[in-house]
Amino acid sequence: MPYKIAISIINYRTGPMTIECVRSVLDDIGDLDACVVVVDNASGDGSADLIADWIAAQPAGTPVSLVRSATNSGFSGGHNQGMAAVEADYYLILNSDALLRRGFLCRILATADATPRAGLIAPQIETEGGDIQVSCFRFHSPWSELIRGAGSGPVTRLLARHVVALPPPVDVTQIEWASFACILLRGRMVQDIGPMDEGYFLYFEDAEYCLRARRAGWQVIQEPGAVAVHFRGGSGPVKALERARRRLPPYFYASRTRFFRQGYGLPGPVLANVMWFSGRVLAQLRRFTGRDVSPAMEAEARDLWINVLSPLGPRRAPGE
DSSP: OOEEEEEEEEESSOHHHHHHHHHHHHHHHTTSOEEEEEEEOOOOSSHHHHHHHHHHTSOTTOOEEEEEOSSOOHHHHHHHHHHHHSOEEEEEEEOTTEEEOTTHHHHHHHHHHHOTTEEEEEEEEEOTTSOBOOOEEOOOOHHHHHHHHHOOHHHHHHTGGGOSBOOSSOOGGGOOEEOTTEEEEEHHHHHHHOSOOTTOSSSSHHHHHHHHHHHTTOEEEEEEEEEEEEOTTTTOSHHHHHHTTOOOOHHHHHHHHHHHHHHHOTTHHHHHHHHHHHHHHHHHHGGGGTOOOOOOOTTHHHHTTTTTTSTTSOOOOTTO
């Protein structure tokens, strides 16, 4: 018999944080028919052994298991292993740098059971201070790349219906995709559309999976009464690099290129880049009015073209 819900958590060199994440899940399981699968993505730092020792020290019957991946298989690959390890009606994809608030699982499962066409149910994600994080979005598009390149209030207002981020409170009819830092997937949907695309190492895989689900007729909704806390950036470097406007890793741009190809066809990646460059031209025109221009990411004008000639090609993962 399948579990009601299986929680998949990837560990990559975040051993103590992963254990705290698992603790928060176990504290919320109660009488639910549930299990936790931790996938160690070939951390190589001893954190897998730390987690294994912690699991061994738990009371008999504690529903936690560890899968040791032979390689660093990325976000999609890691969670695909987690979901493949057990059969369940629902799968909760959960970052190791996140915690569940009490009552999370019962609340999100009640909503999922009541909305059978919802394939993906997003919770409300908060900071440790209780501020609501933006976690529901419209799809990235060539128009959103124009907005991003321009970094201009008038352009953003003119193209408001193409802005990616949906600030809370969210109109559920506008949600096209949601963050996979924490999200519930219906098992029947996973069987219908298949596993996550392992052509993505990290980033944009959540948008692509939601796109695939919506094309197959599944809905993406939110249950704001189910609350998770996300310590943003605890499991990856990209957010910190973005804040510092430093150069992003190649896998980020490879993922971006792949998504625009899958979302907008063969011309998608080039069109997105042309729109971004057009936005940068608009941004530079602000100098004539004496206003500052927000800098682009370091080397972004060059890195945007990563994999453009082979958009479904190498994912540029570290070490590959």
